[in-house]
Amino acid sequence: MEFILTTIKTGVDNFKRNKLRTFLTSLGILIGVASVVLLLALGTGLKKYIRNQFESLGTNLINVLPGQILQGGGIRPGGGALGGAEFDEKDVQRLKRVQAAQYIIPIFIKSINVSSGKETKFADLYASSEEVFIARNLERQYGRLFTRADNAKRAKVVVVGPNLAKNLFGTAESALSRNIDINDQSYRIIGILKSKGGGGFGGPDFDSFVYAPYKSVFSLNPKKTFFSILIKAKDEKSTNSLKTQAKAILSQRYDEEDFSLVEQTEILNAVTSIFAVMNSVLVLIGAISLIVGGIGIMNIMYVSVVERTREIGIRRAIGATKQAILTQFLAESVLLSLTGGLGGVVVSYLITFFIQQYFPAEISIMSVIIAFGVSTLIGVGFGVFPARKAAELSPIEAIRYE
Amino acid sequence: MIRLDKVTKVFYLGNEPLTILHPITLNIKKSSFVTIVGPSGSGKSTLMYLLGLLDAPTTGKVFINDIDTSRLSDEKISALRNQFIGFIFQQFNLVNKLTVMENILLPSIYSLDKSQDFKQRAFDLMSRFGIDHRKDSFPNKISGGEQQRAAIARALLLNPEVILADEPTGNLDSKNGKIILDYLKTLHKEDKKTVIIITHEQQIAAMGKQKIKIKDGRIN
Numbered sequence: 001m002e003f004i005l006t007t008i009k010t011g012v013d014n015f016k017r018n019k020l021r022t023f024l025t026s027l028g029i030l031i032g033v034a035s036v037v038l039l040l041a042l043g044t045g046l047k048k049y050i051r052n053q054f055e056s057l058g059t060n061l062i063n064v065l066p067g068q069i070l071q072g073g074g075i076r077p078g079g080g081a082l083g084g085a086e087f088d089e090k091d092v093q094r095l096k097r098v099q100a101a102q103y104i105i106p107i108f109i110k111s112i113n114v115s116s117g118k119e120t121k122f123a124d125l126y127a128s129s130e131e132v133f134i135a136r137n138l139e140r141q142y143g144r145l146f147t148r149a150d151n152a153k154r155a156k157v158v159v160v161g162p163n164l165a166k167n168l169f170g171t172a173e174s175a176l177s178r179n180i181d182i183n184d185q186s187y188r189i190i191g192i193l194k195s196k197g198g199g200g201f202g203g204p205d206f207d208s209f210v211y212a213p214y215k216s217v218f219s220l221n222p223k224k225t226f227f228s229i230l231i232k233a234k235d236e237k238s239t240n241s242l243k244t245q246a247k248a249i250l251s252q253r254y255d256e257e258d259f260s261l262v263e264q265t266e267i268l269n270a271v272t273s274i275f276a277v278m279n280s281v282l283v284l285i286g287a288i289s290l291i292v293g294g295i296g297i298m299n300i301m302y303v304s305v306v307e308r309t310r311e312i313g314i315r316r317a318i319g320a321t322k323q324a325i326l327t328q329f330l331a332e333s334v335l336l337s338l339t340g341g342l343g344g345v346v347v348s349y350l351i352t353f354f355i356q357q358y359f360p361a362e363i364s365i366m367s368v369i370i371a372f373g374v375s376t377l378i379g380v381g382f383g384v385f386p387a388r389k390a391a392e393l394s395p396i397e398a399i400r401y402e
Numbered sequence: 403m404i405r406l407d408k409v410t411k412v413f414y415l416g417n418e419p420l421t422i423l424h425p426i427t428l429n430i431k432k433s434s435f436v437t438i439v440g441p442s443g444s445g446k447s448t449l450m451y452l453l454g455l456l457d458a459p460t461t462g463k464v465f466i467n468d469i470d471t472s473r474l475s476d477e478k479i480s481a482l483r484n485q486f487i488g489f490i491f492q493q494f495n496l497v498n499k500l501t502v503m504e505n506i507l508l509p510s511i512y513s514l515d516k517s518q519d520f521k522q523r524a525f526d527l528m529s530r531f532g533i534d535h536r537k538d539s540f541p542n543k544i545s546g547g548e549q550q551r552a553a554i555a556r557a558l559l560l561n562p563e564v565i566l567a568d569e570p571t572g573n574l575d576s577k578n579g580k581i582i583l584d585y586l587k588t589l590h591k592e593d594k595k596t597v598i599i600i601t602h603e604q605q606i607a608a609m610g611k612q613k614i615k616i617k618d619g620r621i622n
Contacts, residue, residue: 002516003511013499017499310495311497311499313495314495314496314508315512316456316483317454317483317489318483318484318508318509319480319484319509319512320480320511320512321476321480321512322476323476324511324512394457395456396451396456396457399491
């Protein structure tokens with residue numbers, strides 16, 4: 001223990017004598033650690049953000065989609081255009097026989113032109129039943145949501161997302177009770193939703209949709225088909241049996257390749273796994289700078305061994321073992337890289353603090369632990385060759401070295 | 403106590419063997435005062451490195467207290483250098499970035515026995531050799547005589563049986579040289595240490611009770 005302390009003290013004294021050199025050498029590790037920790041922080045933040053977004057869009061949901069969607073863990077965009085089933089009201093009725101299902105919600109999506117008279121915008125029409133608001137956790141901000149009755153009597157009413165309302169009428173509130181033209185048919189805005197935020201990272205932008213009762217927009221959907229059917233399970237436990245039952249029902253009408261039952265969590269996992277891969281690639285690139293930093297340490301340690309050859313000889317003469325010399329130099333290179341690692345963590349905390357205002361980023365304790373672990377490993381890995389060189393010096397040659 | 407048995411040392415200059423020491427057999431007894439004298443290039447420094455376990459012979463064996471050192475591990479050999487031998491060099495060989503005090507304490511870092519009060523012993527040695535006022539000075543700020551006295555203090559810290567001095571006065575003026583030699587004599591007489599001095603000066607060699615002359619790698 002005392003030997004370790006003395007060794008560390010000797011190392012620190014050496015650093016004090018070569019302040020600039022020590023700083024520059026550990027700077028390499030600092031930059032490497034900072035970039036790795038930061039990239040991990042961005043990855044973690046983003047993942048959490050996506051997860052929250054997904055969860056805010058409802059839980060225990062199963063999407064019935066045409067074609068094969070999640071094959072081999074990744075998302076393969078299928079959709080009606082690429083073949084597969086075209087769902088209709090008959091499917092909705094049949095699926096209602098599934099016991100574990102709370103709601104069966106048909107969804108028709110179409111790109112449309114929306115006009116307020118003055119402004120014309122591209123938007124997505126999201127035609128569904130009134131239950132979609134509950135299933136998707138969509139809440140009204142102004143006015144009201146459309147009802148079962150609106151759907152039944154094919155009322156020409158819509159609910160719009162706050163962003164679209166703002167774009168069309170200046171403020172969300174002023175859009176209430178106004179008429180909009182969707183592909184030249186007039187609809188009245190009866191409600192404006194609260195913002196869900198987001199859009200962009202993997203999830204749909206629910207703030208810019210036009211929500212309509214699906215029967216009211218059959219004129220825009222002459223085949224009366226649905227892009228997907230959303231099933232909300234009564235609880236989490238029943239999702240599996242629900243999937244089995246729903247699959248059995250749909251199989252009576254369609255080939256198994258023509259439809260997919262995808263849980264929200266599966267989509268979430270697919271999206272996050274894509275981000276995880278991207279993030280690991282970035283982290284690997286960051287790790288290259290760690291290796292460069294390690295080479296810097298190795299270089300300086302070699303210089304240090306040469307500079308201190310005589311000192312090594314003296315120490316050997318008065319009783320230092322090879323092991324003691326090795327430990328001394330190894331301790332110094334670990335100290336160097338740990339200093340850099342510590343600096344890197346501090347710097348990445350500071351940077352994260354600033355970018356958190358613009359971008360989700362979160363430093364996990366794990367990444368800090370990894371950063372220190374990796375710094376230590378680099379110190380040992382790149383320090384061991386110079387240290388071994390020091391230990392293997394012949395005492396008499398070292399002591400005569402000028 | 404230290405016994406060399408048909409020890410040789412051969413260096414290679416490229417592929418050319420260069421014999422520095424021809425077979426040497428030598429016995430140094432406990433508490434003796436030995437001088438090894440020879441001109442430069444005679445192999446006396448090499449002989450000292452072998453006696454001090456800083457180097458291993460090409461052939462032959464070095465025995466310390468009848469233990470064959472060629473069989474010992476680096477740990478055991480280092481421990482012997484640490485506990486059994488105290489070195490004094492012509493170049494003083496203090497570590498320049500450490501203070502006099504730290505230099506004197508240096509052997510204790512590598513000592514396996516941590517029970518002693520090394521600091522107190524270092525103070526005692528410094529006052530014995532009159533350098534206590536230099537305790538916090540760095541070696542390059544004090545005189546050669548003071549440096550060599552610090553080196554003697556360092557050599558004595560762990561109370562070794564053997565003091566091995568390689569041209570201890572070679573870098574000193576005659577006045578300081580005499581002081582150092584007097585100390586070495588005292589170490590033999592009063593401290594009962596085995597003192598081995600390597601020198602090229604006949605005058606110093608004459609001090610030895612056992613005088614070993616070496617020339618061209620052979621002793622006579």
